[in-house]
Amino acid sequence: MSTSGRILPTSAGGRDGGIIALGGGSVGDVAGFVAATYLRGIRLAQVPTTLLGMADASIGGKTAVDIAAGKNLVGAFHSPDAVFADLAVLATLPPRQLSSGLAEVTKCAFLADRESVAQLARSLESVRAGDLGAILAALTLAAEVKGGIVSQDPREAGLRELLNFGHTMGHAYEAASAYRVTHGEAVAVGMVYATALAERLALTAPTVRPELEDLLGRAALPTRARLPKGVWSFVLQDKKARGGKLRWILPRRIGQFSVVTDASEAALRAAARIVERAA
Ligand SMILES: NC(=O)c1ccc[n+]([C@@H]2O[C@H](COP(=O)([O-])OP(=O)(O)OC[C@H]3O[C@@H](n4cnc5c(N)ncnc54)[C@H](O)[C@@H]3O)[C@@H](O)[C@H]2O)c1
Ligand SMILES: [Zn+2]
Structure with a gap:
């Protein structure tokens, strides 16, 4: 989260900016949560690279981060504007x-x-x-x-x-x-x-x-x-x-x-x- 805090103001731009979450469900959840909360919500594209990300985490708009007290205790609903899944990336999974x-x-x-x-x-x-x-x-x-x-x-x-x-x-x-x-x-x-x-x-x-x-x-x-x-x-x-x-x-x-x-x-x-x- 501290990394996201440093990167966001320069990379995501203003309210018309957005985030591309390229990675597994963990990346999708964290990037999605940041997109849900930065400036009270900016656009989000999910590009899942794991089977779990494609089959589940990129669908449905739930975003979350884990904290010491438990899993997914901090989160938000934020539907992606787009989901792109290229099955070819699963070859290296x-x-x-x-x-x-x-x-x-x-x-x-x-x-x-x-x-x-x-x-x-x-x-x-x-x-x-x-x-x-x-x-x-x-x-x-x-x-x-x-x-x-x-x-x-x-x-x-x-x-x-x-x-x-x-x-x-x-x-x-x-x-x-x-x-x-x-x-x-x-x-x-x-x-x-x-x-x-x-x-x-x-x-x-x-x-x-x-x-x-x-x-x-x-x-x-x-x-x-x-x-x-x-x-x-x-x-x-x-x-x-x-x-x-x-x-x-x-x-x-x-x-x-x-x-x-x-x-x-x-x-x-x-x-x-x-x-x-x-x-
Ligand atoms: N938001 C939701 O609705 C939802 C639903 C289900 C699961 N989740 C969350 O998703 C998380 C798990 O996601 P996951 O299973 O994708 O695991 P992950 O994101 O932790 O990725 C697993 C590993 O695979 C690597 N990896 C990713 N893509 C790869 C590729 N194409 N080739 C080689 N390596 C690759 C990653 O670097 C990582 O080491 C959990 O935290 C879970 O709670 C969220
Ligand atoms: Zn699950």
């Missing part, structure tokens, strides 16, 4: 980062329907091998699901909350691990956690989690993790941010999710044991 993006694509497929899950399952190997057609199809799936949701609920008054599937535990795990896991890895574990919690609460059949874990495993993402001790204090921060109650986005089945606000501590701990099993 490390495989771990490609997998990270696939976590958000998997999330979108699960939010959508069985056909989307089946389509993604069929194409995962090709995506990981760098097949541009398969990557474009995966991106299109994610963009249609996320774009469809945020266009109906741009400010997260309701429906948009569904996109937090895997993120209550995911964000906490990401922060508690001092960001040593990628965002996608944390979300993968968070989705397994949410599904295990849904099982414990008898909301979902025990067949859903194996389908999710199969997809995540084939995307080279973790499905188990040792949750650091500090994870619960980060989970509770999410509670503070939302009127005193945790809001878990839990699957009933593929394509059907519920917001649950009264999960017991016993259920939360039981779901943690499932995620930690054989980690």
Whole structure:
């Protein structure tokens, strides 16, 4: 932020200036936040260079910076004026980062329907091998699901909350691990956690989690993790941010999710044991 503060007055110009955010979701989030707040808002173009940036972070207008107290605690809504994604840049993306993006694509497929899950399952190997057609199809799936949701609920008054599937535990795990896991890895574990919690609460059949874990495993993402001790204090921060109650986005089945606000501590701990099993 201090660097942004030094650069902005000379580079971004006045109110008619703008920022081009060229990079991954981290760059997009910080540059987007600066564009949202500098002179109370200047123009923004997102040029995502990671799969996660293209599939998720550049869509929907959320910008944020992490602070010591937790992830994304400072942020603003600021829609980009344009998004340019050139799939060719993904050729240099490390495989771990490609997998990270696939976590958000998997999330979108699960939010959508069985056909989307089946389509993604069929194409995962090709995506990981760098097949541009398969990557474009995966991106299109994610963009249609996320774009469809945020266009109906741009400010997260309701429906948009569904996109937090895997993120209550995911964000906490990401922060508690001092960001040593990628965002996608944390979300993968968070989705397994949410599904295990849904099982414990008898909301979902025990067949859903194996389908999710199969997809995540084939995307080279973790499905188990040792949750650091500090994870619960980060989970509770999410509670503070939302009127005193945790809001878990839990699957009933593929394509059907519920917001649950009264999960017991016993259920939360039981779901943690499932995620930690054989980690
Ligand atoms: N605003 C949103 O709606 C939203 C949504 C999802 C995630 N996010 C945020 O996005 C962040 C993660 O973004 P990310 O996964 O893109 O990670 P990232 O931006 O941290 O980039 C990951 C790594 O890849 C490198 N990199 C980027 N493009 C490359 C390329 N083409 N070739 C080689 N290396 C490249 C980067 O230098 C970095 O080391 C998280 O902080 C997450 O919270 C925001
Ligand atoms: Zn995410």
